[in-house]
Amino acid sequence: MSHEMSCKELVDLVTDYIDESISDEERAKFEQHLTECGYCNAYVKQMHLTVTLTKKLAESDEQKPVPDELLNIFREWKQEQKPH
């Protein structure tokens, strides 16, 4: 008899679930648990949102101007590329 998934087991599997690297059998149990457990439902939503917010808020990160040294590196490299 396959036992039902506990909240603890669900939490252990959440990263696989989000990455879609979970087996079909585990996914079925995972989703079954979600239909019955408000706490885990909130948890999975939190995890999704945590990932989304990390990404989104990092994107608003500083867009610094390109340092001159790097442009100089590129120009030197380009110079070296030219056939002599």
Next chain:
Amino acid sequence: MDGEKRAAAITTLPDDELIARLRAGDETTFAQLVEHYNASMVRIAAIYVNEFAVAEEVVQDTWIAVLKGLDRFEGRSSFKTWIFTILSNRAKTRATRESRYVPLELSDEPDDSDGAMPRFNPANHPYAGSWADGWVPHMWESVPETQLLGQETRSIIFSTIEALSPNQQQVIRLRDVDGFSAEEVCNMLQLSESNQRVLLHRARERVRQALDSYFAQE
């Protein structure tokens, strides 16, 4: 066109085209690449070498290696993954030289008992395996979007990430900040799939908990 739009457009170019432009000496393309990846690269390098100035040097060396190695790029990974792999190797080498590098060892990781993972009721409890009191996740539905996307949320996320173990930091930054796939991160850091997952799981869990206590306060 503003800088952000230009830099975003660079990521939609196929790798072949990008490399062809670089080989042709197109400085604008190079500048866009730098604009798009440099800040992330410095943050990744800083995890290994600790000092910001050294991290910037490592990144600069990486760009030189990328340009000089263009002809050797075989397209077995994406160009972005290739750049970040060079970066990660160089940062490790530099940190090793300065005796700072601690290789990725999962055994060095704090275990679950350090409060990184949520708590559940013990086996003898009537609701064994269910959320323990005080660990129940809150609903975030009522949190206004201005708060969700606010400056404070941002600083909580990034200060939590900075406090993580170096291994967890690398994985969460590469996966969730820089958008690499699990497979790419495993290759880059020479991690097994399961170690990558454990590190990511613990890192995300810390961030989630920090956000949950912040959002629950309001």
